[in-house]
Amino acid sequence: QKEVEQDPGPLSVPEGAIVSLNCTYSNSAFQYFMWYRQYSRKGPELLMYTYSSGNKEDGRFTAQVDKSSKYISLFIRDSQPSDSATYLCAMKREYGNKLVFGAGTILRVKS
Amino acid sequence: GAGVSQSPRYKVAKRGQDVALRCDPISGHVSLFWYQQALGQGPEFLTYFQNEAQLDKSGLPSDRFFAERPEGSVSTLKIQRTQQEDSAVYLCASSPYIGSGGPYEQYFGPGTRLTVT
Numbered sequence: 001q002k003e004v005e006q007d008p009g010p011l012s013v014p015e016g017a018i019v020s021l022n023c024t025y026s027n028s029a030f031q032y033f034m035w036y037r038q039y040s041r042k043g044p045e046l047l048m049y050t051y052s053s054g055n056k057e058d059g060r061f062t063a064q065v066d067k068s069s070k071y072i073s074l075f076i077r078d079s080q081p082s083d084s085a086t087y088l089c090a091m092k093r094e095y096g097n098k099l100v101f102g103a104g105t106i107l108r109v110k111s
Numbered sequence: 112g113a114g115v116s117q118s119p120r121y122k123v124a125k126r127g128q129d130v131a132l133r134c135d136p137i138s139g140h141v142s143l144f145w146y147q148q149a150l151g152q153g154p155e156f157l158t159y160f161q162n163e164a165q166l167d168k169s170g171l172p173s174d175r176f177f178a179e180r181p182e183g184s185v186s187t188l189k190i191q192r193t194q195q196e197d198s199a200v201y202l203c204a205s206s207p208y209i210g211s212g213g214p215y216e217q218y219f220g221p222g223t224r225l226t227v228t
Contacts, residue, residue, distance in 0.1 A: 006153070032213075032215070034214070036219075042221055042222075043202055043219030043220050044154065044219045045219065046216055046217070046218075049214045049216070051214065088153050088154075090153075095212050097144070097166075097215060098156045098159070098167065098170075099154075099156065099215075099217065100156070101153030103151065103152050104151075104152070104153050
């Protein structure tokens with residue numbers, strides 16, 4: 001079983017919808033939780049990160065971490081066709097260099 | 112400014128051939144990472160450099176994989192005697208951070224897509 005599980009989708013939503021993307025993990029040592037966006041034929045780019053538990057908001061994006069359930073979420077409000085991409089969750093320990101990624105969820109926003 | 116660049120962007124190799132993949136990190140970034148991304152999967156860690164020192168190579172799948180960063184800037188990932196299971200996108204990432212605490216934001220290049228036939 002992988003340390004980080006993520007539903008690969010694809011997830012297809014109409015423009016303007018609220019999107020919910022999720023990951024579960026098994027390693028309680030993870031302390032940093034990141035969300036990356038990857039467009040086709042491009043490298044991942046960091047959207048936002050959260051330290052430990054709690055919420056973080058950045059524009060249309062909100063990240064939530066529930067360490068008691070080992071569950072993290074990314075919400076996208078007012079989704080746009082330009083949000084169509086693969087969304088990868090990634091995690092790391094407090095002290096460590098290695099990022100552990102989920103498999104990525106493919107999101108398609110239809111106009 | 113310039114991001115992380117990788118070359119070649121696409122590489123086709125016959126099984127058994129050796130390949131070399133190049134990464135040019137963002138200028139001044141001391142940390143450099145290599146990841147392997149199989150089709151439909153997330154990136155998987157291969158190795159990490161701090162300047163020219165390879166501090167972690169725990170993710171390299173076999174001794175056919177070798178990475179170097181001799182002058183602490185450009186890095187090369189070499190795969191000897193390629194096998195079909197080596198087909199993947201190889202991503203390079205760099206970071207201005209050193210040490211291991213903190214979020215350690217990594218900036219990724221576009222990757223090299225390797226196909227072994």
